[in-house]
Amino acid sequence: MRRFLVLPTSRAGWGLLIAFLTLVLAGSWPVISWVNRATLVMGLPLLVVWSYVIIFACVAVMLIGNRMVERDDHE
Amino acid sequence: MNSAWPLVITLLYVATAMLIGLRARAGRSMNNLEEWGVAGRSMGPVTLYLLIAAGSVSAYTFMGAPGWAYSKGVAVFYVAVYLAYLALVAWYFGPKVWQFGEQFGHVTQASAIADRYQSPALGALSALVMAVGSVAYAVLQTIGSAYILFVMSGGQIPVWLGVLLVLACIAVYLYASGQRAIGRTNAFQGVLMLVVAWAVGLWAIHSATGGLSFAGVFERIAAEHPEFLTLPGAGGDMSFSFWTTSIIVSMFSFMPPVWTQWMSASSARTIRRSATWLPTYYVVILPMVVVGFIGIFSLPELVRADTVVLEYAMQHLPVVLVGLLGAGTLAASMSSSEPFIHSISLSVSKDVLQPLLKLSEGVTAKLARLLILPIMFLVIAPLAIAEPGSLVMILLVGLGFASQVLPAFIGMFFWPRASRLGVMAGILGGFVVTVAFTTLWRHPLGIHAGFWGLMVNLPLFVLVSLATPATRDEVVERFFRIAAPRGLTRVGKRVS
Incomplete structure (x- = not known):
């Protein structure tokens, strides 16, 4: 047991891990440099809009995660 | 007013x-x-x-x-x-x-x-x-x-x-x-x-x-x-x-x-x-x-x-x-x-x-x-x-330390082999670096001091853990029945 690591054990689990990592990447360099422009979108700076896109994407991913966890009846 | x-x-x-x-x-x-x-x-x-x-x-x-x-x-x-x-x-x-x-x-x-x-x-x-x-x-x-x-x-x-x-x-x-x-x-x-x-x-x-x-x-x-x-x-x-x-x-x-x-x-x-x-x-x-x-x-x-x-x-x-x-x-x-x-x-x-x-x-x-x-x-x-x-400095050092406890959690949630001495070595090494890069040489190369601390902390944690005795099996199994209810994985191979 001591040689092993905790990793996802299903395709859905891997999908969720990739989604989590994508979200973290979306708020980090280099992705953040692509939205680092002095332009306004819907009256807000692009970086602000991008920050809130990430914030609400986090909610969406966790909602999907809840469905997966509750479907498998797994805490 | x-x-x-x-x-x-x-x-x-x-x-x-x-x-x-x-x-x-x-x-x-x-x-x-x-x-x-x-x-x-x-x-x-x-x-x-x-x-x-x-x-x-x-x-x-x-x-x-x-x-x-x-x-x-x-x-x-x-x-x-x-x-x-x-x-x-x-x-x-x-x-x-x-x-x-x-x-x-x-x-x-x-x-x-x-x-x-x-x-x-x-x-x-x-x-x-x-x-x-x-x-x-x-x-x-x-x-x-x-x-x-x-x-x-x-x-x-x-x-x-x-x-x-x-x-x-x-x-x-x-x-x-x-x-x-x-x-x-x-x-x-x-x-x-x-x-x-x-x-x-x-x-x-x-x-x-x-x-x-x-x-x-x-x-x-x-x-x-x-x-x-x-x-x-x-x-x-x-x-x-x-x-x-x-x-x-x-x-x-x-x-x-x-x-x-x-x-x-x-x-x-x-x-x-x-x-x-x-x-x-x-x-x-x-x-x-x-x-x-x-x-x-x-x-x-x-x-x-x-x-x-x-x-x-x-x-x-x-x-x-x-x-x-x-x-x-x-x-x-x-x-x-x-x-x-x-x-x-x-x-x-x-x-x-x-x-x-x-x-x-x-x-x-x-x-x-x-x-x-x-x-x-x-x-x-x-x-x-x-x-x-110096209060803000104390706070920054304190919060920098909080991230240095990360190995303790890696051993709790992801890696059963983590040892007590490995965690201690990681925390202390990471803490020293975080303190130094918060007080003496602030955030070198524009990288957060806590991140520098983790770069020293995590390799130390892994090396010392591998070289020192792990925690007793029954304790580790007790924790990992919760952290990994479906078993652990070794390079693509699942083990219950």
């Missing part, structure tokens, strides 16, 4: 918070750690949502964040991003921490660490050093509270009196109702902050532009000061690397009060449901930050950036809104300081004094309640009144 209304509204808020905190006890005995420490593991999803949300939104949101917007620009939004990531952390780890607590009887983060590594010394070490950062954090919030009372009273309530007033108020309901008081008062404070932030933000936008759209503010900034709309910001000091590493370090700082909040949930599912919606609360940051941007062209000569919202409100907003802003800012600082005070007292009693003095559970519970008084009046109050110049 000569009106008494701002002070009346602010004091009304204090009285309401105190009443809610005292009533939270509802006749229960608080002389056991399960009840005073983690509210009998009873909190529902809405209370937990507001508890975690209000706890994470400190006076920084009402003062520091608009100040950052005023002096640096959009760089301040790294805070909103990392707070959303903390919700992901809560979603994944919170239910497992709750199960550890429910099945093994943990009420603090340090007791979980001591149990996983079978080392009361490691538990005590993490409790003590986390306490340093927690005290500094509580002191900063208390200074913020006292400053608000000073401003709202037009200078009639001096800072020393404000400090004592706020701490006395928190002490009464924290002693009486423990974590239940924190849950109820944070729920009230969370709603109040949200309403006040949007009311003040929209009124300020209307007074500055004549409309209610953010566009009017940012079009003017784009035309006159476009450097505020991109990184590295107007100060030129928020590089991509600092933005990224600050987010990563903050994300992995598992502060003890957050751990206690997870353990206070009524079930693992409750934490998951609260964490899912947690990022929506961070819309509270937007209107306050916009007032900071308004300050760029309305208050160009401001001496202290973090007073931008208060200054703008006092010059342009009706007195009732100024009072509500005082109440909201006080709510933000109190809702953040009280979980830290509670957590210091709980952890020092449970993880340091109980094993050291071989105290019973009953005596430890009574001690935890009483200990809030010397912590507040002999440590936090004198520091808050003295306002030492």
Whole structure:
């Protein structure tokens, strides 16, 4: 047991891990440099809009995660 | 500002918070750690949502964040991003921490660490050093509270009196109702902050532009000061690397009060449901930050950036809104300081004094309640009144340390082979680097000191763990039945 690591054990689990990592990447360099422009979108700076896109994407991913966890009846 | 209304509204808020905190006890005995420490593991999803949300939104949101917007620009939004990531952390780890607590009887983060590594010394070490950062954090919030009372009273309530007033108020309901008081008062404070932030933000936008759209503010900034709309910001000091590493370090700082909040949930599912919606609360940051941007062209000569919202409100907003802003800012600082005070007292009693003095559970519970008084009046109050110049430095070092405890959690959730000595070596190596890169050579190459600490910490942790004895099999299996209920994986091969 001591040689092993905790990793996802299903395709859905891997999908969720990739989604989590994508979200973290979306708020980090280099992705953040692509939205680092002095332009306004819907009256807000692009970086602000991008920050809130990430914030609400986090909610969406966790909602999907809840469905997966509750479907498998797994805490 | 000569009106008494701002002070009346602010004091009304204090009285309401105190009443809610005292009533939270509802006749229960608080002389056991399960009840005073983690509210009998009873909190529902809405209370937990507001508890975690209000706890994470400190006076920084009402003062520091608009100040950052005023002096640096959009760089301040790294805070909103990392707070959303903390919700992901809560979603994944919170239910497992709750199960550890429910099945093994943990009420603090340090007791979980001591149990996983079978080392009361490691538990005590993490409790003590986390306490340093927690005290500094509580002191900063208390200074913020006292400053608000000073401003709202037009200078009639001096800072020393404000400090004592706020701490006395928190002490009464924290002693009486423990974590239940924190849950109820944070729920009230969370709603109040949200309403006040949007009311003040929209009124300020209307007074500055004549409309209610953010566009009017940012079009003017784009035309006159476009450097505020991109990184590295107007100060030129928020590089991509600092933005990224600050987010990563903050994300992995598992502060003890957050751990206690997870353990206070009524079930693992409750934490998951609260964490899912947690990022929506961070819309509270937007209107306050916009007032900071308004300050760029309305208050160009401001001496202290973090007073931008208060200054703008006092010059342009009706007195009732100024009072509500005082109440909201006080709510933000109190809702953040009280979980830290509670957590210091709980952890020092449970993880340091109980094993050291071989105290019973009953005596430890009574001690935890009483200990809030010397912590507040002999440590936090004198520091808050003295306002030492090095306090922010102590806080940064303390928070830098919080991220250095990461190996303890890797060994709890991901890697069974992690050893007690590996964790200690990682923490100490990472801490030394973090302290050096916070005080002597600040954030080399624009990378956060805590991130440098982790780069030393994690390899040390792995190497020393592999070279030293692991924790006993039955303990590791007990933890990993919860952390990995479907078994572990070795290079693509699943093992039950």
